[in-house]
Amino acid sequence: MPRIDVEAIEDEWEEDHHLLARRSRELSQAARQTIDRLDAARVVAVDRGRVTILREGEVVDATLAGTMRGTKAVVGDHVRVRPARHASDLPRIVEVLPRTTVLTRSGDDDVDDERIVVANADAIAVVVAAENLTMGIRFLDRVFVAASVGGLLAMMVVNKVDLLTDRSVVDEVLERYAAIGAEVHATSALTGEGLDALGRSLTGAWTAFSGHSGVGKTALFNRLVPEADRAVGAVGRYGGRHTTVSALAMPISALDAWLIDTPGVRSFGLGGLAPRELARHFPELAALHCGLDDCIHDGEPGCRLPEAAIHPERLAAYRRLLASLRGEA
Numbered sequence: 001m002p003r004i005d006v007e008a009i010e011d012e013w014e015e016d017h018h019l020l021a022r023r024s025r026e027l028s029q030a031a032r033q034t035i036d037r038l039d040a041a042r043v044v045a046v047d048r049g050r051v052t053i054l055r056e057g058e059v060v061d062a063t064l065a066g067t068m069r070g071t072k073a074v075v076g077d078h079v080r081v082r083p084a085r086h087a088s089d090l091p092r093i094v095e096v097l098p099r100t101t102v103l104t105r106s107g108d109d110d111v112d113d114e115r116i117v118v119a120n121a122d123a124i125a126v127v128v129a130a131e132n133l134t135m136g137i138r139f140l141d142r143v144f145v146a147a148s149v150g151g152l153l154a155m156m157v158v159n160k161v162d163l164l165t166d167r168s169v170v171d172e173v174l175e176r177y178a179a180i181g182a183e184v185h186a187t188s189a190l191t192g193e194g195l196d197a198l199g200r201s202l203t204g205a206w207t208a209f210s211g212h213s214g215v216g217k218t219a220l221f222n223r224l225v226p227e228a229d230r231a232v233g234a235v236g237r238y239g240g241r242h243t244t245v246s247a248l249a250m251p252i253s254a255l256d257a258w259l260i261d262t263p264g265v266r267s268f269g270l271g272g273l274a275p276r277e278l279a280r281h282f283p284e285l286a287a288l289h290c291g292l293d294d295c296i297h298d299g300e301p302g303c304r305l306p307e308a309a310i311h312p313e314r315l316a317a318y319r320r321l322l323a324s325l326r327g328e329a
């Protein structure tokens with residue numbers, strides 16, 4: 001490992017990001033190459049200013065370098081880190097690498113205060129409680145749109161199926177979402193039903209879990225993540241504080257998988273999305289032809305949407321979301 005003049009890198013890096021116009025390309029490339037030689041790591045937890053990273057298989061605390069100037073790292077981010085110089089120092093994150101996927105959420109549909117919940121996750125699993133399907137599905141329809149926008153695979157997990165005597169409603173819902181290309185699972189964290197199948201579909205991937213509080217995310221994690229791995233995840237909780245204000249990733253080493261617990265939210269805003277864009281994030285709607293180009297199927301003259309080809313609940317969800325994104329709801 002070549003010795004690195006870190007102060008010089010930071011100066012150059014700062015020039016790169018803030019004074020690019022005034023510097024020659026040569027210098028910025030030199031800084032680029034020096035940073036490229038630093039260790040790569042992955043963010044596994046963020047709690048206010050504190051960041052936990054996975055570096056060479058080890059979970060350690062880190063800080064954001066001053067040169068990051070307000071750039072935030074989020075769970076899942078690939079970062080470059082400068083090693084600690086002294087035992088009492090923490091490794092410093094000097095760069096957040098480009099993100100391949102992002103799950104973003106806003107507070108409200110008509111406010112564009114989007115923040116990134118998780119970066120570079122492969123999939124998002126939305127957990128819905130079997131005894132509260134209607135509420136859960138409303139939430140899921142929103143998260144599925146955000147997943148489509150951000151490039152994540154969408155997964156539906158109907159949990160607490162042990163509470164049902166009649167499964168027909170759940171089966172219909174699972175079929176409805178399988179038909180639009182989602183991976184679907186029926187689970188019980190209580191009896192263990194469906195957990196092997198769920199585990200298999202998590203293999204080799206980083207999967208974020210989302211859902212109203214009380215649907216059983218923690219219970220599912222406790223069944224899916226082995227004890228030893230959970231201890232690793234706990235490093236990110238900073239000395240036993242169990243309230244994660246942000247997301248937290250936990251490994252399942254046997255499956256080469258990471259599960260990301262996202263904070264419980266009451267609603268999942270889509271404020272960053274233009275109303276005109278919404279239809280293309282309902283896959284079954286995007287696949288239909290209504291006779292017009294560039295139509296959002298909102299009463300345009302000549303729109304002949306074959307409504308029978310889309311599930312009425314999904315069409316209703318589309319119309320509700322469209323109204324909400326326009327501030328009409």
Ligand SMILES: Nc1nc2c(ncn2[C@@H]2O[C@H](COP(=O)(O)OP(=O)(O)O)[C@@H](O)[C@H]2O)c(=O)[nH]1
Pocket residue numbers: 159160161162163187188189190191211212213214215216217218219220264
């Ligand atoms: N019957 C039943 N109860 C469950 C199941 N999963 C979770 N619970 C219960 O539901 C409550 C909320 O679960 P929790 O995991 O804390 O939900 P979270 O808020 O999504 O993390 C707890 O009392 C759990 O014991 C399940 O599959 N079946």
Ligand SMILES: [Mg+2]
Pocket residue numbers: 217218219
């Ligand atoms: Mg929980």
Ligand SMILES: [Zn+2]
Pocket residue numbers: 290291292295296297298300303304305
């Ligand atoms: Zn149309």
